Amino acid sequence: MDNQRTILWALFAAMVFLTWSQWQQDYAPAPPAAPVAVDSTEPAAEPPAAELPPGISAAPGATTAPADQAPATAGATQPAELVKVETDVLSLSIDPVGGTLVAAELKNYPVDKDQPDIPVQLLDPAIPYELVSGLVDSRRSGPTHLANLEPQALAYSLAEGADELLVPLRWSENGVTVDKVFRFHRGRYDISVDYRIDNQSGSEWRALSYQRIRKLHNPPERSMFDVDSYSYDGPVIYDGEKYDKLDPEDFADEPLDQQLTNGWIASIQHHFLTAAIPPADDVYSYTASYENGVATLNANGPTLTVPAKSELVTSEQFFIGPKLQEQLKETAPGLSLTVDYGVLAILAQPLFWLLQQVYYCLLYT
Numbered sequence: 001m002d003n004q005r006t007i008l009w010a011l012f013a014a015m016v017f018l019t020w021s022q023w024q025q026d027y028a029p030a031p032p033a034a035p036v037a038v039d040s041t042e043p044a045a046e047p048p049a050a051e052l053p054p055g056i057s058a059a060p061g062a063t064t065a066p067a068d069q070a071p072a073t074a075g076a077t078q079p080a081e082l083v084k085v086e087t088d089v090l091s092l093s094i095d096p097v098g099g100t101l102v103a104a105e106l107k108n109y110p111v112d113k114d115q116p117d118i119p120v121q122l123l124d125p126a127i128p129y130e131l132v133s134g135l136v137d138s139r140r141s142g143p144t145h146l147a148n149l150e151p152q153a154l155a156y157s158l159a160e161g162a163d164e165l166l167v168p169l170r171w172s173e174n175g176v177t178v179d180k181v182f183r184f185h186r187g188r189y190d191i192s193v194d195y196r197i198d199n200q201s202g203s204e205w206r207a208l209s210y211q212r213i214r215k216l217h218n219p220p221e222r223s224m225f226d227v228d229s230y231s232y233d234g235p236v237i238y239d240g241e242k243y244d245k246l247d248p249e250d251f252a253d254e255p256l257d258q259q260l261t262n263g264w265i266a267s268i269q270h271h272f273l274t275a276a277i278p279p280a281d282d283v284y285s286y287t288a289s290y291e292n293g294v295a296t297l298n299a300n301g302p303t304l305t306v307p308a309k310s311e312l313v314t315s316e317q318f319f320i321g322p323k324l325q326e327q328l329k330e331t332a333p334g335l336s337l338t339v340d341y342g343v344l345a346i347l348a349q350p351l352f353w354l355l356q357q358v359y360y361c362l363l364y365t
Contacts, residue, residue, distance in 0.1 A: 082103075082154075083153070086155075086156070088186055089108055089187060091119070098134055105120065106121075106320075109271075122274055128214060131276060131318050132213075132214060133180075135195055135197075136208060137207040150171070151168070151169050152169075162186070176197070176200070178198075179196040189319055189324070190331040191318045198311050199306040208302060212297065213296070215235075217294070234246065234268070236267070238335070240333075241334075242337075246297075255288070257286070259285055259286075260284060260286055262334075264299075271322055274320050275318065276317075278299050279314070319332075319335065323339045
């Protein structure tokens with residue numbers, strides 16, 4: 001009996017220690033974190049050819065360009081042309097070609113406690129790792145991730161005392177104008193993407209929205225000296241009730257093809273994640289591919305119809321940042337599940353809540 005008590009107390013102590021360590025790394029100031037690892041002994045994989053999502057039925061008389069005749073990918077622009085965005089917690093780069101988020105640094109999270117001036121970088125064109133979005137119309141045109149969008153400026157910064165920063169990019173053709181507006185908020189890692197569609201043409205305009213996460217799948221090799229290496233690093237999907245970890249190497253034999261509401265896609269690692277979150281009530285088609293080492297998750301939306309001489313606004317979200325549970329809960333249902341406690345969740349979650357209350361008491365007293 002004494003031995004059983006000793007074992008139970010030892011397990012309890014270990015669980016408390018692991019929970020405390022997780023809490024320290026996620027919430028304490030300047031937590032250490034490991035950057036995404038790339039094996040330097042092998043050449044970086046070339047990104048797969050850019051393709052538009054499956055289009056809606058073409059309008060009468062419309063011609064549809066084959067995917068293999070699509071223009072060059074968004075990465076073709078020069079760095080000087082990128083739109084730079086600074087908030088209090090994020091430093092980002094947006095490519096005017098398509099409005100793709102191509103680089104993102106987390107200002108409050110250094111890669112290591114011994115390197116406090118080097119922030120964690122999630123999105124990185126050199127990996128590649130990017131968040132793609134766009135609208136494609138019935139002619140396979142529109143403000144897609146391949147279209148040239150016009151920014152109003154090449155540098156934006158959240159003003160002192162302001163809670164919101166808007167970054168607009170504009171596309172216009174044949175009487176249809178679309179403003180793709182990124183909305184950032186002080187202290188937050190969720191990003192709204194609004195499409196403000198003004199159809200002043202003589203006919204209705206039909207299009208669908210899509211979001212995409214592209215990332216080189218190169219999880220670190222497990223090491224007993226690196227606890228981060230035992231955390232899942234890769235793509236996940238949420239179907240409205242539960243989330244599943246996906247193995248890109250299985251995409252060929254077990255293709256992802258789901259029609260979901262209240263869903264989202266994400267790429268997660270130990271302390272951080274990026275996520276693409278469509279409108280909750282709309283039915284989106286979720287697919288995936290794996291080419292040249294790059295895993296791509298797609299969320300393709302339903303058809304939007306904008307009558308002639310009218311306007312429409314539709315929105316979606318991205319998340320780029322640390323696994324802050326309150327922000328994850330506020331951003332989308334189920335997003336906090338990316339903080340995976342494993343089999344000890346029933347004990348670890350209450351302990352985490354207790355540690356959080358202690359932290360707040362110490363912070364504000």
